Amino acid sequence: MRAVVCRSFDDPAATRVEDIDAPPLTDDGVRLRVHTAGVSFANLLVLTGRHQNRAEPPFTPGTEVAGVVLACGPRVTRVRPGDRVVAGVRAGGQAEEVVVPERTVYPLPDAVDFDQAVHFPTIYATAYAGLAWRARTEPGETVLVNGAAGGSGLAAIEVAKCLGARVLAVAGTDAKLDAARRHGADVLIDRRAGPVPQAVLDATGGRGADVVFDPVGGDAYRDAMRCIAPDGRLLLIGFASGEIPSVAANIALVKNVTVIGLYWGYYVGWARVPPPPGTEARVHAALATLLGWCADGRLRPETCARFPLEGFREALAMIESRAVIGRVALHPVPWAPAAAR
Ligand SMILES: NC(=O)c1ccc[n+]([C@@H]2O[C@H](COP(=O)([O-])OP(=O)(O)OC[C@H]3O[C@@H](n4cnc5c(N)ncnc54)[C@H](OP(=O)(O)O)[C@@H]3O)[C@@H](O)[C@H]2O)c1
Incomplete structure (x- = not known):
């Protein structure tokens, strides 16, 4: 072959x-x-x-x-x-x-x-595991998506909408902002237009984002830490910027923030330590839900x-x-x- x-x-x-x-x-x-x-x-x-x-x-x-x-x-x-x-x-x-x-x-x-x-087997699955399983996103919460027009970013916008969240999407070109809009983002944040944290605070009445989905790292992570809400959950998905940021434990402490690492491969058995019993059924149920949402037109890869x-x-x-x-x-x-x- x-x-x-x-x-x-x-x-x-x-x-x-x-x-x-x-x-x-x-x-x-x-x-x-x-x-x-x-x-x-x-x-x-x-x-x-x-x-x-x-x-x-x-x-x-x-x-x-x-x-x-x-x-x-x-x-x-x-x-x-x-x-x-x-x-x-x-x-x-x-x-x-x-x-x-x-x-x-x-x-x-x-x-x-x-x-x-x-x-589906990686990027929608990662978005679902992050937003639903790990961050426990509730209907009506605000989700900030960095790198919003990339593969995992667009998936996160759509999954967050399916979970009933309000989505703020950060991207760096007009075409990418337009893609985020087409895939359901409620608020578009052009990171070229000014400081992202201020735009997030303006869009949330000063409260900040309840959940952050960050596949970018570097400045995007640091910006997110400045505008995450009290009791917020920040999902570490990847470091497309090339920079692995430090956690900013001081901000996590004073704002009661939970920083959540997420490697989807762990759930499908690719990590050194196998996942707990029952994970396979949970993964199959998640994929069935996601593919069903796609068949219904709610997800549009x-x-x-x-x-x-x-x-x-x-x-x-x-x-x-x-x-x-x-x-x-x-x-x-x-x-x-x-x-x-
Ligand atoms: N944790 C997991 O299980 C898991 C699962 C899937 C993916 N990932 C990771 O998530 C990261 C993103 O994956 P993806 O598939 O979404 O990537 P992608 O489609 O290439 O999107 C990445 C986005 O990051 C932004 N970005 C900022 N600085 C960048 C830079 N220097 N180079 C490239 N992009 C940059 C870009 O948006 P702007 O141009 O708008 O800034 C781009 O749209 C990767 O590190 C990947 O390994 C992790």
């Missing part, structure tokens, strides 16, 4: 599309024909050895895949060949085929196509560009240059709209 293969963290040219053997089927594994593989900011970190989910070269990147089941191991009970599914994988997704443990495979409603589907497998470098360059709104998709097999549903 054709696959993107990384052979060195130091030499980007050593990552290319190669012909390699398809992975062997395991007893609890599901072999997929990959129609869409997600490309994400995290791939940039993985390909340079800077991600917590570190693989050693040679490896194939890609953690989000959607496609059709080709074969199942003998212990698989929930899906069968021909099913349309989406799956999260620790690595290996940017390839024509992948073998995924059954526990991270989720059946797709007919109304959700493959490009939409790859937004946005794919801003599509490339064949050989276009993975251009896809990564788009992410690196901050040109992406929502997600970029790779199509390992030629895209056929009829087959995508």
Whole structure:
């Protein structure tokens, strides 16, 4: 099969599309024909050895895949060949085929196509786990979303709206602010136009945001700490700015703020320590809820560009240059709209 293969963290040219053997089927594994593989900011970190989910070269990147089941191991009970599914994988997704443990495979409603589907196993799932499970966002609360037009930012806006929150979205270009508006943000904050904390305080009657969803870090984190409400919850999602901020424990103390770390991979078994019993069922219920919301039109994943497998470098360059709104998709097999549903 054709696959993107990384052979060195130091030499980007050593990552290319190669012909390699398809992975062997395991007893609890599901072999997929990959129609869409997600490309994400995290791939940039993985390909340079800077991600917590570190693989050693040679490896194939890609953690989000959607496609059709080709074969199942003998212990698989929930899906069968021909099913349309989406799956999260620790690595290996940017390839024509992948073998995924059954526990991270989720059946797709007919109304959700493959490009939409790859937004779910990581970024909508992270938004849901952060806002619903960890921050316990209540209807009527205010959620501030940093990096609001990125993949996780748009997902967070939509999930927060589904939870009944009022959403303040921070972004840095007109096109990104417009995307945040289209995806349901109630208040748009242009970070070029003036201090973000003042804009948040103005939009909340001086109280601040009850919940912050921060995939950016650096200045965006520091700004959020200045305008989070008393009893607020700040979700640490990622550091797209490249700067891991310090916690500002003094502000956390005086404002009764809870700073919450969140790694979605822990819930799907990618961390060193496994999650507690019952987590698999909880994850499946969350994915079913999210895919149901998508089938109902309440979630509208946005794919801003599509490339064949050989276009993975251009896809990564788009992410690196901050040109992406929502997600970029790779199509390992030629895209056929009829087959995508
Ligand atoms: N914790 C988890 O389980 C989890 C799950 C998913 C993603 N993540 C992490 O979350 C982070 C964001 O992921 P994403 O998929 O949302 O990324 P993305 O689509 O590339 O969006 C990141 C946003 O951050 C803003 N940004 C500010 N400074 C930036 C910089 N120097 N370079 C790039 N973007 C910058 C940009 O918005 P403006 O241009 O408007 O400022 C951009 O839209 C990554 O670190 C990723 O690894 C973590």
